[in-house]
Every structure is written in structure tokens, then in C-alpha cells.
Amino acid sequence: MCVKTHRPAEGSEEAVYQVRLPLSKRTIDLVAGLIRKRRKALGSRWRKLAPGAQAVVVLAVLRHDQRLADMAGGNAVAASTVRRWVKEAIELLAVRAPRLDRALRKIARSGGAVVLLDGTLVRTRRRTGVDNRKNFSGKHKAHGLLFLALTDEKGNLI
Known part of the structure; x- marks a missing residue:
């Protein structure tokens, strides 16, 4: 007779998963600062993680598409x-993010005559239920979100 248990395999409860997150300290500080300001505005007294740790978790999800449960x-x-x-x-x-009309006015004031708008599909995992086809690109035959970027004639991001 086989008895099933829901205990983890021996020694696996202490396993740690690590990935390298190629982000600058400046990026993490920016997101952590925004979170810190938001918490102060809300009057939040306590959170599970500090703003810096929360920023790293958020950036890992956004950058590497890490599963939320993981x-x-x-x-x-x-x-x-x-x-x-x-x-x-x-x-x-x-x-x-600047609004498009303000960004274009700024470019016009600085003497810029050329603006480049380019986009790419950022692949994502397939969704379930009614949201399944919402993010499907027929052109690329893949699920994803469209990312658009506005640059000046030198390629600098606006």
C-alpha cells in the first residue's frame, strides 16, 4: 500500500533560485523612490518588504517575466x-512619461525636424480565458504587448 504525502522532497525546502538582474543601481533607486513617495502619500505605516526590495521584485517580474507565484x-x-x-x-x-504632444513641442522648440516612431512586440506568455486572444499578434503569430518608442534623429529616446 502506497501512502501519499504532500511533504517536499528531503532537503528541497531550503532550495534557493537566483537570477542575474541586469539593472543599474540608478534604475532600482528610481523605482524604489517612486514607491517610497507613494507610501508616504498614502500614509502607509507598514509593508512586508522595504521599497528597495519591492522594487527589485517588481523589476524582476517586468524584466524577466518571472512568475508571480515564484x-x-x-x-x-x-x-x-x-x-x-x-x-x-x-x-x-x-x-x-511625457505626453506625446508635450514631447513633440519640446522637440520643435529645440529645432528638431525629425522624429522617429518605432515599435516592437515584447513576447509574453499566453493568457487564459477571455484575455487569451487580446494580446495575440497575428503578424508575429505570438502573444505579446506592443512597445512604442519615440526618438530624435540621433536615436535618443524621448
Whole structure:
């Protein structure tokens, strides 16, 4: 008779998964600073992780498409918490992005005559349910999100 248990394999409960996150300290500090300001504005007294650690988790999810459950388990938080952190960070970063009309005016004032708009598909995992086909690119035959970039004639990101 075989008895099934739900215990991890011997010695596996202490396993650690590491990846190299190629980000500058400046990027992590920027995101952590935005999170810190947001917490102060909300009057948040306590969070599970410090703003810097939260920024690293968010950037790992965004940069390497790490599974939320994996990042949550390694940081002793729920996957829904990581999802909320990612959404919050995206909103904070989006507020900093210049509006298109303002960016174009700035280029015109500086004497620029050429603006380049280019895009690429950032591949993502397939979604389930009704969101499955929403992010599917027929051209590339893959799931993903369209990333657009506006540059000047020298290729500098605007």
C-alpha cells in the first residue's frame, strides 16, 4: 500500500533560485523612490518588504517575466501582492512619461525636424480565458504587448 504525502522532497525546502538582474543601481533607486513617495502619500505605516526590495521584485517580474507565484514564494508574500506591486509600479512609471504632444513641442522648440516612431512586440506568455486572444499578434503569430518608442534623429529616446 502506497501512502501519499504532500511533504517536499528531503532537503528541497531550503532550495534557493537566483537570477542575474541586469539593472543599474540608478534604475532600482528610481523605482524604489517612486514607491517610497507613494507610501508616504498614502500614509502607509507598514509593508512586508522595504521599497528597495519591492522594487527589485517588481523589476524582476517586468524584466524577466518571472512568475508571480515564484517571486511571491521567495519573498514570503502572496502572488496577489506581487501582482498589486507590479500594477502600482507601472502606474507610477507611466505618470512620469511625457505626453506625446508635450514631447513633440519640446522637440520643435529645440529645432528638431525629425522624429522617429518605432515599435516592437515584447513576447509574453499566453493568457487564459477571455484575455487569451487580446494580446495575440497575428503578424508575429505570438502573444505579446506592443512597445512604442519615440526618438530624435540621433536615436535618443524621448
